[in-house]
Amino acid sequence: MSFIPFVVFLVLIITTTFHFGSISDGALWVPAFMAIIVGFFFAKNKSDFANAVIDGMASKEAIIPVVCWLFAGVFSRILRTSGLASGIAGVAAGMGVSSTAFVIVSFIASAVFATASGTGFGTIAAGMGVLYPAGVALGANPALMAGVIISGGAFGDNLAPVSDTTICSATSQGVDVPGVVKSRLKYALVAGAVTIACILIFGSGNGTAVAAATAYAYDSKTLLMLIPVIITIIIAVKTGDIIIATTIGSVLAAATAVAAGLFDVVQIDVAEAVKPALLTVSGEGLDRTVGGVIYAGLNSMIQVCILALLLFGSISIMRRGQGDVKLLNALGKVANTRIGAEFTISAMVISLSALMGLNAPAILAVGSSFAKPLGEKHGISPYRVANLLDAQSNTLCYALPWTPAMIYTLGFAADSSAPLVATQVMPYVFYSYAMLAVMFLSIILGIGQNDNMGKRLKEKKTA
Numbered sequence: 001m002s003f004i005p006f007v008v009f010l011v012l013i014i015t016t017t018f019h020f021g022s023i024s025d026g027a028l029w030v031p032a033f034m035a036i037i038v039g040f041f042f043a044k045n046k047s048d049f050a051n052a053v054i055d056g057m058a059s060k061e062a063i064i065p066v067v068c069w070l071f072a073g074v075f076s077r078i079l080r081t082s083g084l085a086s087g088i089a090g091v092a093a094g095m096g097v098s099s100t101a102f103v104i105v106s107f108i109a110s111a112v113f114a115t116a117s118g119t120g121f122g123t124i125a126a127g128m129g130v131l132y133p134a135g136v137a138l139g140a141n142p143a144l145m146a147g148v149i150i151s152g153g154a155f156g157d158n159l160a161p162v163s164d165t166t167i168c169s170a171t172s173q174g175v176d177v178p179g180v181v182k183s184r185l186k187y188a189l190v191a192g193a194v195t196i197a198c199i200l201i202f203g204s205g206n207g208t209a210v211a212a213a214t215a216y217a218y219d220s221k222t223l224l225m226l227i228p229v230i231i232t233i234i235i236a237v238k239t240g241d242i243i244i245a246t247t248i249g250s251v252l253a254a255a256t257a258v259a260a261g262l263f264d265v266v267q268i269d270v271a272e273a274v275k276p277a278l279l280t281v282s283g284e285g286l287d288r289t290v291g292g293v294i295y296a297g298l299n300s301m302i303q304v305c306i307l308a309l310l311l312f313g314s315i316s317i318m319r320r321g322q323g324d325v326k327l328l329n330a331l332g333k334v335a336n337t338r339i340g341a342e343f344t345i346s347a348m349v350i351s352l353s354a355l356m357g358l359n360a361p362a363i364l365a366v367g368s369s370f371a372k373p374l375g376e377k378h379g380i381s382p383y384r385v386a387n388l389l390d391a392q393s394n395t396l397c398y399a400l401p402w403t404p405a406m407i408y409t410l411g412f413a414a415d416s417s418a419p420l421v422a423t424q425v426m427p428y429v430f431y432s433y434a435m436l437a438v439m440f441l442s443i444i445l446g447i448g449q450n451d452n453m454g455k456r457l458k459e460k461k462t463a
Helices: 004-019 025-040 046-058 060-082 084-094 099-117 120-137 142-159 164-173 177-203 220-239 242-259 293-299 302-320 323-332 338-356 360-377 382-393 404-414 422-428 430-445 453-462
Strands: 264-268 277-282 289-291
Touching: 004 025, 004 302, 025 046, 025 302, 046 060, 046 302, 060 084, 060 120, 060 220, 060 242, 060 293, 060 302, 060 404, 084 120, 084 220, 099 120, 099 142, 099 177, 120 142, 120 220, 120 242, 120 404, 142 164, 142 177, 142 404, 142 422, 142 430, 164 177, 164 360, 164 382, 177 382, 177 430, 220 242, 277 293, 289 293, 302 323, 302 404, 323 338, 338 360, 338 382, 338 430, 360 382, 382 430, 404 422
Parallel strands: 264 277
Antiparallel strands: 277 289
């Protein structure tokens, strides 16, 4: 019964986004809100139900991404409005870079950034703010561009030593993070190579002709905006904190844009502005409004923030009703062999991460209570179990239409020159499907089941 809100949400979100093809606020918010409303009438204790919703929305799990999205939204908007994407596209065209080559570079750049910083959402913000519009300007398929940026975020979330999923998967099995990352590298690199192959295969028909440099007129001063981008990436890598990085990045980007003459600081009652401003004031009386680039950045994230809060309400209901526990117990009964155990662990974490749209909570739910005893029972290396948890949780969690990663991506694309719907992007999140195939093949072939077992036995003897 605790899955009722999710069932209602999935049915309605499929209706609004797949059937009607809408990504408007209402198409996303109404399904999430109605899920909670319908669930309310099935609750035995209405007060407990209401408290569960509030606890979910007020949880740290819910608030952290919301805060990150707001800060990343402002940073991304400053970069986008500055014209940096046009500058990158113009330079790439002048160098003879084809759209397909640019898509591959975008995936690699996103994967490197995500691996270094450990943030999938931060990668999506940076990629959709800079790489996406530049790729579209070069003639790349917009859905393909969005898909490979998400893929890069998933790659880094899967592999990064500072990623919450890496830390959760390792600690849940009682093993060291460096050892887990080292043993995970073979899966990530193969899935990454498959992703690049898919780009070559499916991207070749989407405009690979080299664009003429003269086709992209741009202000060379926009390239100065690469300075705050590079500094922000360095800070994100060193601190692992997207709020610190985007706060400093936003200030540096705004200062650089103003100093280069790309932005005004403030515009008051300017009828036809020649260039954008960080802050604008216009209108009369009660209609007098404050706007500008900063406001636009915050406003662009409202959709995903409200959706996330509503979804966390449903997640809290599922947890309070122990629906996740029931699901895991049911799946645990079918694991009778080593292959069965690994498939069961995979099914557990894929199901929960896909339902929640979040991977770290799914790993925490499955890891120590179910995956660890199953692995020990069948003699599977804890490093292998950690890799199953992490790799499989970074698959459908990034590719399904109701997940925060997908909604977040669509939010950036919505107010660009190439808005998208989930059904367009889903087929191009190549890394998610490649990792699914790699991990299931490794289960069948028995690859990795004894990862670091010698090291583990040595540690036990020493202890």
